Amino acid sequence: MDNRDTVARLVSRYFPDHVIGEILSKRWIDNAIPFTALVLTVVVLGSVIPGFLSLSSLTDFSRQFAEFGLVVLALTIVMISGGIDLSVASVFSLAVLFSLIGVNVYQWPVPAVLAAILGMGMLCGALNGVLVGYLRLRAFLTTLVSLVIFRSVYEIVFLKMSTAMMSGFADSDLWIFIGEGSVFGIPLSFIITLVIAAAWHVVLSRMRPGWRLTAVGGARRSAHNAGINVRLMVFLAYVASGTMCALAGFLFAARLGSAGSDTGVGLEVQALTAAVLGGTAIGGGRGSVAKAIIGSLLVLLLTNGLINLGISGPVTSTILGAVLLAAVFVDMRWQKHRHRLLAKVYVSPAYLTLPPAPKVDAPASPYALNDRLREVEIIGLGQIEGPEDVILDRDDNLYCGTRHGDIVRFFGPDHKRHEVFAHIGGHPLGMAFDRSGNLLVCIGGMGLFQVAPDKTVTKLTDETNRSWTSIVDDSRLRLADDVDVAPDGRIYFSEATVRYEQEDWATDALESRASGRIICYDPRTGKTRTEIPKLVFANGVAMCRDGESFLFAESWTCSISRYWFAGPNQGRRERVISDLPGYPDNINRASDGNYWLALLGMRGPALDLALTMPGFRRRMAKRVAPDQWLYPNINTGCVVKFNEKGEILDSLWDLGGLNHPMITSMREHRGWLYLGGVSNNRIGRYRLKDADPNWCAQDAYWGPAP
Incomplete structure (x- = not known):
């Protein structure tokens, strides 16, 4: 290995450049800029203004934030739904006014006033919701009109009731406690806002309504086509907005105990500035509680800081307007260029060196080329698409998945009649039968599913434990691709990569990074955990006959390994084959005690050399169209037989790929070898001359049927 190779290998291993792309792909990266601005604002104002960060100042600030934060959160909810609510300030003002009238003038009980105020906010929001959601009027103009109407009501009532309201006195300890009280030193209003914010965070990030x-x-339109009641969701967003603004006004009235002709004036601009500054998209579909909180804190800090510095109100409003304009500009530019930047840095090839490929053109080679697979019989030609894996039951029925999300069953023994055994969705990949005859299926992008003999479909798992060091959310299963069952019922399945979806397998091949894994699901506990992390496109799992270990394939390293999950060697892992001539896929048992292995494509010297040049592959990913990248040769189908020592015992080829250009699976059953391919539209059946004509894998695993 020369110096350049050494440097490339060390850089690839110890410089995690792929982390940059993974960070940029996270949704919370939108908060980085406003959060940084928030920290800088706190540092600057804290150093310039004496006592700005004192306990009394922070207590007063938290009460202001409780009210302002609710208004910003209300506007954020509407903006996430794709609308806008310019009437938030007017609803806030009405809530302040009627709260003071109810408490000071009419001496209503505080709970009754709160209920009335929340009801008023709901009605105001419902008015906007009906006009925008159901009558489909433009949100900007509609809420602008409602702003004027609500403000006019405020001014009319204020002129009539101002004297009585100001001369009245609320003789209520509860009213005083809401405005001035605290719990363990924390203002009550601040606690209320935090509880509401936490609830909305759960709704938006963890629940279906969010x-x-x-x-x-x-x-x-897409949401409507997916069956979502769009009008109802928009309506509810405005109702929630009006309710939260009313609550904010109630808290404001309890804190100050008075109102003026300018109460709430300009609040909509401040709230909009905070929402956009926090990262909520003006066009909808992007926003969070965290963004609303960051934006609220930033705007409130700026406003209070400018006031403490003696800057007049008009100048403060001008500065906030300039900040809003800058925030809109940055938001638009960031959204426009983020994906372009992400596309340039996300693909991060790793250094990978492979042993020399074995000879396939030498007659004495166990991989010697032949055309034996051209003799296969064809099943289901044109009736299926993408049978990545095939499997047979004790009754000689043949099962396969299709790219349309179906599991198709061909009835034995001639396999001419077929039916849709189950519709799952996604693309069914690896399959296995458990002891009870349930068909276990890996679904790309969906996880591990079970189909019972009565055709009932059950999701077993779609996530595993998340690793502490992973930037990508590796708890979600992206590409589960093959499965097998241990004698004790534990299910082991491979996941090719945590960085890419099934359609991006070629990008993962370009990277050749250790982002795959073997996962274990235990039906007895319902728990899922990662058994073997950091594999290079884990693809293929087969239980060994000792009941304590299994074989698994790593496609891009062209290797087969063995892992002991039980017994005295538990946790041990060893390489069985390290120099395959192609890229391994599914592994299954043979009737003679050995194993069959599918090679989905053949190695080539150009790609082998490129694997040692991560910089070259990175430039190729940036400058060359994906359809012109270096790809594995998937035009030649091959199946090999090997034993547990890693010795190659036989090889079956289809040169030129006339029948099976990309073989991804094979199953031996009663003297025949059945072939599947993820890019094929057929299943092949090849006669094995020396195989046991009565051997059935399901019986070999679980014994004869009772």
Whole structure:
């Protein structure tokens, strides 16, 4: 290995350049700029203004934030849905006014006033919701009109009731406690806002209403086509906005105990500035509680800081307007260029060196080329697409998945009749039968599923434990691709990569980074955990006959390994084959005690050399169209037989790929070898001359049927 190779290997191993792309792909990266601005603002104002960060100042600030934060959160909810609510300030003002009238003038009980105020906020929001959501009027103009109407009501009532309101006195300890009280030194209003913010965070990030709201804001037509009631979601967003603004006004009235003709004037500009500054998209579909909080803190700090510095109100408003304009500009530019930047840095090839490929053109080679697979019989030609894996039951019925999300069953023994055994969705990949005859299926992008003999479909798992060091959320299963079952019922399955989806397998091949894994699901506990991390495109799992270990394939390293999950060697891992001539896929048992292995493509010297040149592959990913990248040769199908020592015992080829250009799986059953391919539209059946004509894998695993 020369110096350049050494440097490339060390840089690839110890410089985690792929982390940059993974960070840019996270949703919370939108908060980085406003959060940095928030920290700088605190540092600057804290050093310039004496006592700005004192306990009394922070207590007063938290009460202001409780009210302002609710208004910003209200506006954020509407903006996530794809709308805008310019009437938030007017609803806030009405809530302040009627709270003071109810408490000071009419001496209503505080709970009754709160209920009335929240009801008023709901009605105001419902008015906007009906006009925008159901009558489909433009949100900007509609809420601008409602702003004027609500403000006019405020001014009319204020002129009539101002004297009585100011001369009245609220003789209520509860009212005083809401405005001035605290719990363990924390203002009550601040606690209320935090509770509401936490609840909304759960709704937006963990519950269906939040997901639907985001979907509506991102693409209303697509959301409608997906079955979401778009009008109802928009209506509810405005109702929530009005309710939270009313609550904010109630808290404001309790704190100050008075109102003026200018109460709430300009608040909508401040709230909009905070929402946009925090990272909430003006066009909808992007926003969070964290963004609303960051934006609220930033705007409130700027406003209070400018006031403490003696800057007049008009100048403060001008500065906030300039900040809003800058925030809109940055938001638009960031959204425009983020994906372009991400596309340039996300693909991060690793250094990978392979042993020399074995000879396939020498007659004495165990991989000697032949055309034996051209003799296969064809099953289901044109009736299926993408049978990545095939499997047979005790009754000689043949099962395979299709790219349309179906599991198709061909009835034995001739396999001419077929039916859709189950519709799951996604693309069914690896399959295995458990002891009870349930069909276990790996679904790309969806996880591990079970299909019972009565065709009932059950999701077993779609996530595993998340690793502490992973930037990418590796708890979600992206590309589960093959599965097998241990004698004790534990299910082991491979996941090719945590960085890419199934359609991006070629990008993962270009990277050849150790981002795959073997995962274990235990039906007895319902728990899923990662058994073997950091594999290079884990692809293929087969239980060994000792009941304590299994074989697994790593496609891009062209290798087969063995892992002991039980027994005295538990946790041990060893390489069985390290120099395959192609890229291994599914592994399955043979009737003679050995194993069959599918090679989905053949190695080539150009790609082998490129694997030692991560910089070259990175430049190729940036400058060359994906359809012109260096790819594995997937035009030649091959199946090999090997034993547990790693010795190659036989090889079957289809040169030129006339019948099976990309073999991804094979199953031996009663003297025949059945072939599947993820890019094929057929299943092949090849007669094995020396195989046991009565051997059935399901019986070999679990014994004869009772």
